[in-house]
Amino acid sequence: MSIATTMIIRLEIRKSVASFADVASGIAAAGGDIVAIDVIRAGKEVTTRDITVNVQDATNEEIHRILSAMDGIKVINVSDSTFLAHLGGKIEIMPKMKIKNREDLSQVYTPGVARVSMAIAEDPAKAYSLTIKRNTVAVVTDGTAVLGLGDIGPEAAMPVMEGKAMLFKQLAGIDAFPLCLDTKDSEEIIRIVKAVSPGFGGINLEDISSPRCFEIERRLAEELDIPVFHDDQHGTAVVALAGLLNALKVVGLTLAEARIVVVGIGAAGVSICNLLLAAGARCIYAVDREGVLVREAAYGNPEWTKLAARTNPDNVQGGLAEVMQGADVFIGVAGGGILNVEHLKSMSANNIVFAMANPNPEIEPELAEPHVRVLATGRSDYPNQINNVLCFPGIFRGALDCRAAVVNLEMKLAAAKAIASVVLEEELNEQYIIPSIFNDKVVEQVRLAVIRAAMSTGVARRVPPDVAGIEPLIKEN
Ligand SMILES: NC(=O)c1ccc[n+]([C@@H]2O[C@H](COP(=O)([O-])OP(=O)(O)OC[C@H]3O[C@@H](n4cnc5c(N)ncnc54)[C@H](O)[C@@H]3O)[C@@H](O)[C@H]2O)c1
Ligand SMILES: O=C(O)C[C@H](O)C(=O)O
Ligand SMILES: [Mg+2]
Numbered sequence: 001m002s003i004a005t006t007m008i009i010r011l012e013i014r015k016s017v018a019s020f021a022d023v024a025s026g027i028a029a030a031g032g033d034i035v036a037i038d039v040i041r042a043g044k045e046v047t048t049r050d051i052t053v054n055v056q057d058a059t060n061e062e063i064h065r066i067l068s069a070m071d072g073i074k075v076i077n078v079s080d081s082t083f084l085a086h087l088g089g090k091i092e093i094m095p096k097m098k099i100k101n102r103e104d105l106s107q108v109y110t111p112g113v114a115r116v117s118m119a120i121a122e123d124p125a126k127a128y129s130l131t132i133k134r135n136t137v138a139v140v141t142d143g144t145a146v147l148g149l150g151d152i153g154p155e156a157a158m159p160v161m162e163g164k165a166m167l168f169k170q171l172a173g174i175d176a177f178p179l180c181l182d183t184k185d186s187e188e189i190i191r192i193v194k195a196v197s198p199g200f201g202g203i204n205l206e207d208i209s210s211p212r213c214f215e216i217e218r219r220l221a222e223e224l225d226i227p228v229f230h231d232d233q234h235g236t237a238v239v240a241l242a243g244l245l246n247a248l249k250v251v252g253l254t255l256a257e258a259r260i261v262v263v264g265i266g267a268a269g270v271s272i273c274n275l276l277l278a279a280g281a282r283c284i285y286a287v288d289r290e291g292v293l294v295r296e297a298a299y300g301n302p303e304w305t306k307l308a309a310r311t312n313p314d315n316v317q318g319g320l321a322e323v324m325q326g327a328d329v330f331i332g333v334a335g336g337g338i339l340n341v342e343h344l345k346s347m348s349a350n351n352i353v354f355a356m357a358n359p360n361p362e363i364e365p366e367l368a369e370p371h372v373r374v375l376a377t378g379r380s381d382y383p384n385q386i387n388n389v390l391c392f393p394g395i396f397r398g399a400l401d402c403r404a405a406v407v408n409l410e411m412k413l414a415a416a417k418a419i420a421s422v423v424l425e426e427e428l429n430e431q432y433i434i435p436s437i438f439n440d441k442v443v444e445q446v447r448l449a450v451i452r453a454a455m456s457t458g459v460a461r462r463v464p465p466d467v468a469g470i471e472p473l474i475k476e477n
Contacts, residue, residue: 001359001360001361001364002056003057003058004056004381005055005058005080005082006035006052006053006055006081006082007052007053007055007060007078007079007080008051009050009052009063009064009067009075009078010040010048010051010075010076010078011049011075011076012047012048013046013048013049013072013073014045014046014072014073017071018070018071018073020037020049022070022072022073023051023067023070023073027051027066027067030060030063030065031056031057031060032053032063033053033055034053035052035054036051037049037051037052038050038052058082063078089158090162090163091162091165127198128201128403131199133198133200133201134201134400135174135201135400136174136175136177136200137168137174137176137177137200137396137400138179138196138202139179139206140179140203140206140208141154141180141206141207141208142154142157142181142189143155143156143157143207144207144208144209144212145207145210145232146160148334148335148336148359149359154182155180157180158178160206160207161178161180164206164231164392165177167389167437168392168393168396171389171393171394171442171443172393172396172397172443173397174396174397179192179196186212186215186216189208190216190219190220190223193220193224193228194220194224197224201400201403202226202227202399203226203228204229204392205228205230205231206232208230208232209266210267210303211302211303213230213232213233214233214267214270214302216230217229221406225405226405227400228407229395229396229407230267232267232268232388233267233268233271234271234275234391234407235388235391235395236267236268236272236391237271237274237276237416238275238388238390238391238412238419239416240272240275240276240354240386241279241420243354243376243386244260244331244354245279246428246433247352247354247374247376248352249428250430251351253350255279255281256280258328258329259283259285259327259329259348260276260327260328260329261287261320261323261327261329261330261331262276262286263287263288263330263331263334263338263339264332264334264335265288265293265303265304265307266288269334270304272331272333273286273307273310273311275412275413277310277311278409278413279416283313284310285312285323286304286308286312291317292312292316292317292318292319292322293308293311294312295315320338321342321346324347325347326346326348327347328350328351328352329352330344330347330351330352330355331354332356332357333356334357334362335357336357336359337363338363339363341368344363344372350373351372351374353368353372353376354376355375355376355377355378356377357378358378358387361377361378365377365382373430374430375430376433376434383432384431384433385437387437390435390437391415391446393446394415394419394443394444394445394446394450395407395411395412395415397446397447398415398446398450398454399450401447401451401462402450402455402461402462403460404459405459405461408454408459410453410454410456411450411454411459413453414450414452414453415446415449415450418449419435419442419445419446421445422435422445423435448467451464451467455467
């Protein structure tokens with residue numbers, strides 16, 4: 001499965017030997033689509049141009065090869081716009097005021113700052129009003145399960161975590177900071193996160209492999225008094241449930257009736273199964289590498305043992321092929337390419353397929369489309385993007401605003417219903433089961449639903465002024 005990108009190719013064209021038409025046909029032959037041409041230098045003999053080319057596959061080397069082999073053409077440089085967008089990183093820290101004179105200096109720095117520090121020393125809760133704590137989230141990873149790329153290490157995880165921080169800020173106004181840890185030791189991760197927690201209002205765990213992620217999150221949630229939320233578990237589960245509630249309406253089934261296959265019982269898969277069960281699903285088949293979870297087996301992973309007792313009601317034995325027979329819903333959070341057309345053909349006629357692995361879905365959307373009624377992926381370049389970015393900004397906005405101590409089940413269910421309800425009944429169709437991340441109702445409605453659920457379950461420590469006395473905006477699904 002390819003990832004499209006835009007290349008900028010700087011060329012010298014010797015006019016007596018080659019023409020731009022030669023260049024254009026060479027690029028087209030190699031699968032490139034020219035979208036812009038800029039003349040950098042127009043000499044009598046030689047012109048230098050920047051040619052912006054869209055390619056469907058970022059690993060395309062054919063264009064470079066064809067152009068380099070042409071007489072009269074010299075390739076000066078090829079840059080990839082995705083890499084250019086990452087030069088020097090994607091985020092920065094900006095002060096809220098400029099220090100213009102001594103008076104400013106003595107307020108924000110010594111000696112004035114000392115008074116503020118002493119006020120917090122006397123009452124640590126003042127950190128919420130006098131520091132960045134109330135609006136700052138740590139995005140913590142050890143780089144062990146980055147997207148579906150696996151254990152690629154903390155440095156390589158940085159671009160993903162910077163991307164999450166950008167989304168936190170742009171979508172929810174939250175200042176998020178990546179903490180990529182050079183340790184895989186669960187106890188050490190717990191210790192480090194606890195030690196840095198005073199400066200943060202919440203902890204977003206990201207891309208930490210399973211089963212370690214379950215214990216790390218459980219311990220941190222127990223031992224800290226700020227919300228700790230493993231995005232790959234719960235953000236993914238919330239958005240998958242939101243998409244499924246709407247997709248089921250399109251095909252005319254209820255959650256309780258649907259036969260649901262979840263593949264990849266890691267961080268995302270475990271949480272998806274648990275949330276779907278909490279929302280009323282009755283027939284889930286949880287499949288990992290060794291096949292479907294079954295009641296009689298003993299599993300080293302306690303999450304699997306708990307799930308095995310609550311899933312696979314007719315105790316089907318086998319693997320993906322067996323459980324896909326007659327299934328209504330497939331949810332993939334395993335890895336690219338594990339699903340084939342035969343699997344899809346064996347599903348029920350009104351089937352729903354969420355191929356959510358990133359960056360490569362469980363099946364190429366073009367292959368799946370003819371055999372699927374409702375199709376969604378985790379990517380932004382296809383319709384129905386089921387991605388946890390629809391959840392984490394709004395759920396943290398809500399949790400921070402009501403100073404929730406935790407993110408509990410009720411808050412997650414409320415967030416899922418809020419996301420689903422952004423798509424109005426009259427808009428709902430196979431191609432539109434989930435709102436776009438650019439729909440500005442998403443964060444606001446998730447925030448409100450989460451605050452109300454936190455208040456009604458007693459975990460909110462503050463009532464935001466705009467919420468007091470307002471009726472819930474979202475309808476019950
Ligand atoms: N769309 C989204 O919002 C979203 C969110 C989270 C994760 N994901 C994607 O889901 C995938 C899993 O993420 P995770 O954080 O849960 O990782 P993880 O490492 O915790 O879990 C992956 C699980 O999939 C299983 N698996 C791998 N190949 C398999 C196969 N061929 N058959 C059955 N099971 C298989 C592994 O054994 C493991 O249990 C990744 O590709 C990730 O990008 C997508
Ligand atoms: O990062 C994403 O796009 C979603 C998710 O967190 C993932 O790990 O794939
Ligand atoms: Mg992730």
